[in-house]
Amino acid sequence: MRIKFFKWAILLSAALMFAGCSSMMPSSDGNSDGAPVADASGDASTSGANRGGAWTGNPLDNPDSPLYSKTIYFDFDKSDIRADSVDMLRAHAEYLVANAGASLTVEGHCDERGSREYNIGLGERRAAAIKRFLEAEGVSGTQINTISYGEERPVDDGHNETAWSMNRRGELVY
Amino acid sequence: MSNMFIKSTFFKTLVILFLSVYALNSRANLTIEITEGAEGALPIAIVPFKWSGAAGNSPMHDVSQIITADLKRSGRFNPLGLEKMLAKPSSGDQVDFRDWRALSMENIVVGQVQPNGTGGYLVRFQLFDVYKGEQITGYSVPTTASDLRSTAHHIADIIYETLTGDKGAFATRIAYVTSVKSAGKKTISLRIADADGFNPQTIVSSTEPIMSPAWSPDGRKLAYVSFENAKPSIFVQEVFTGKREKISSFKGINGAPAWSPDGRYLAMTLSKEGNPDIFVMDLRSRKLRKLTNHWGIDTEPAWSPNGQQLIFTSDRGGKPQIYRVAVTGGTPERITFEGDYNARASYSPDGKSLVMVTRVNGNYRIAGLDLDSKQMRVLSRGSLDESPSFAPNGSMVIYANTANDKGELSAVSFDGRVRQRLALQQGNVREPVWSPYNNRERSR
Numbered sequence: 001m002r003i004k005f006f007k008w009a010i011l012l013s014a015a016l017m018f019a020g021c022s023s024m025m026p027s028s029d030g031n032s033d034g035a036p037v038a039d040a041s042g043d044a045s046t047s048g049a050n051r052g053g054a055w056t057g058n059p060l061d062n063p064d065s066p067l068y069s070k071t072i073y074f075d076f077d078k079s080d081i082r083a084d085s086v087d088m089l090r091a092h093a094e095y096l097v098a099n100a101g102a103s104l105t106v107e108g109h110c111d112e113r114g115s116r117e118y119n120i121g122l123g124e125r126r127a128a129a130i131k132r133f134l135e136a137e138g139v140s141g142t143q144i145n146t147i148s149y150g151e152e153r154p155v156d157d158g159h160n161e162t163a164w165s166m167n168r169r170g171e172l173v174y
Numbered sequence: 175m176s177n178m179f180i181k182s183t184f185f186k187t188l189v190i191l192f193l194s195v196y197a198l199n200s201r202a203n204l205t206i207e208i209t210e211g212a213e214g215a216l217p218i219a220i221v222p223f224k225w226s227g228a229a230g231n232s233p234m235h236d237v238s239q240i241i242t243a244d245l246k247r248s249g250r251f252n253p254l255g256l257e258k259m260l261a262k263p264s265s266g267d268q269v270d271f272r273d274w275r276a277l278s279m280e281n282i283v284v285g286q287v288q289p290n291g292t293g294g295y296l297v298r299f300q301l302f303d304v305y306k307g308e309q310i311t312g313y314s315v316p317t318t319a320s321d322l323r324s325t326a327h328h329i330a331d332i333i334y335e336t337l338t339g340d341k342g343a344f345a346t347r348i349a350y351v352t353s354v355k356s357a358g359k360k361t362i363s364l365r366i367a368d369a370d371g372f373n374p375q376t377i378v379s380s381t382e383p384i385m386s387p388a389w390s391p392d393g394r395k396l397a398y399v400s401f402e403n404a405k406p407s408i409f410v411q412e413v414f415t416g417k418r419e420k421i422s423s424f425k426g427i428n429g430a431p432a433w434s435p436d437g438r439y440l441a442m443t444l445s446k447e448g449n450p451d452i453f454v455m456d457l458r459s460r461k462l463r464k465l466t467n468h469w470g471i472d473t474e475p476a477w478s479p480n481g482q483q484l485i486f487t488s489d490r491g492g493k494p495q496i497y498r499v500a501v502t503g504g505t506p507e508r509i510t511f512e513g514d515y516n517a518r519a520s521y522s523p524d525g526k527s528l529v530m531v532t533r534v535n536g537n538y539r540i541a542g543l544d545l546d547s548k549q550m551r552v553l554s555r556g557s558l559d560e561s562p563s564f565a566p567n568g569s570m571v572i573y574a575n576t577a578n579d580k581g582e583l584s585a586v587s588f589d590g591r592v593r594q595r596l597a598l599q600q601g602n603v604r605e606p607v608w609s610p611y612n613n614r615e616r617s618r
Binding site for chain 2: 105112113114115116117118120121122124125128146147148149150152153157158159
């Protein structure tokens with residue numbers, strides 16, 4: 001687990017640095033880093049590189065981190081973790097293992113179809129499935145709180161398949 | 175003439191007991207629209223009641239119009255249109271029964287509204303058998319501006335009971351949940367209104383979800399689920415004082431409260447042991463008894479009217495179906511077999527039928543199940559219909575549906591003949607529950 005995490009961390013920071021460089025905008029007062037420096041030797045001129053935009057904040061808030069994504073989606077009337085959610089959930093598991101002091105609430109949500117209290121049960125089953133996945137990846141159960149909101153908190157208020165697929169979800173709230 | 179009115183001190187007492195607690199909300203938020211009429215309903219003429227006070231000072235509510243709407247939406251009456259009336263008598267001695275026989279009316283209601291002291295009214299009405307030419311009943315009812323609507327509902331109840339033999343349920347109320355979005359924020363409210371949707375009042379308001387309101391059998395309390403403080407808890411709130419108490423706040427689900435018919439116990443769904451099961455709480459001792467024990471979702475308990483059994487939704491067989499279990503426990507027995515989704519069932523007041531949500535070709539609809547014949551009948555026509563609730567006399571079922579991109583309330587007569595919409599003008603309405611009888615009278 002540890003080794004896996006470090007591998008991840010290295011990859012991650014590489015990605016971050018790359019992202020930081022490529023997204024750096026020229027700034028009006030950026031002379032200290034990037035301005036040409038006068039040099040006596042003829043044709044050649046040299047420049048300093050800027051320092052890059054390495055992320056120093058919480059990786060959970062970094063748009064380029066897999067930890068930034070905190071919503072996973074479910075199929076209709078199902079609580080199985082879909083294949084497209086596995087990598088993202090693993091990243092969260094690794095973060096939680098590496099940060100034993102971190103904790104989160106896993107929210108289970110449903111689409112509006114069917115009865116409300118049954119959906120509360122279904123939402124709890126989804127939250128529990130996420131919790132089990134994280135525990136299987138080594139996260140301590142004491143770091144994970146679960147709550148089901150059933151269909152009571154849709155992200156999309158529409159009454160169509162697009163809205164329903166957005167609303168059948170689990171949310172990781174740190 | 176006035177000797178023809180039966181004076182009822184009993185009824186007067188009832189009327190006086192109705193509250194001043196009910197501040198009149200003149201802006202009715204719900205409007206009723208009958209979407210399908212009734213074939214074979216009893217023809218009745220309800221003549222507009224005559225106002226005998228000053229012309230510019232007539233009451234805000236049209237009593238005879240309220241009575242007409244009540245009787246019509248029950249599905250058992252077919253009130254005559256005003257344009258077809260040949261005369262507009264307001265008392266028995268003005269009625270020429272030949273006019274009404276010619277229109278095939280079996281009964282006629284006439285009446286008057288008079289000023290009666292400051293802000294008061296006296297409503298008089300008489301119900302006649304057109305063929306016999308005889309008065310069947312009549313009352314003289316003192317009331318106030320704020321109680322005028324409920325007086326009209328009580329008169330509709332008297333007419334309904336006199337002519338059908340069944341108790342009327344027009345003077346009852348409904349509780350329901352609304353969600354109103356404003357500036358990107360949702361406000362969820364638990365509200366109470368008259369059974370026809372008028373006089374809505376908010377009794378709880380929150381930015382977090384509120385769910386599953388349930389009336390106590392005496393109509394004085396509502397149990398409900400609130401997610402305030404980021405966890406679901408069951409509260410019991412006194413309807414008339416607003417005083418409330420947190421009844422259940424265990425880890426996990428605290429949901430689906432259901433009062434026993436004697437009001438002593440509250441069945442509920444708790445997942446404190448890992449997954450949702452049905453528990454029964456003794457409200458005096460607060461002691462819990464676990465009624466079901468299964469890894470599936472067991473939820474939405476409802477009591478039989480005799481208090482001996484509970485039905486609930488369970489997906490222990492793979493898909494949600496309705497099961498029945500004795501109040502003393504034991505092995506639940508599956509009672510729905512039609513379709514692959516049946517949920518949120520409740521008993522009719524006579525215990526002979528259930529009403530529930532069923533899935534038909536991908537549509538969620540309201541269905542009635544006759545427990546003897548096992549016949550299931552789909553009552554609604556929407557695609558997202560839910561939360562059915564019987565009127566206390568079993569004549570109608572109110573439910574939530576989605577139309578025009580928002581949640582509305584509808585009602586259908588249990589025979590399926592009359593459907594109506596109760597459309598809130600703003601926001602989403604859901605989870606209607608019909609009150610027991612006469613909950614207002616007990617307010618003092």
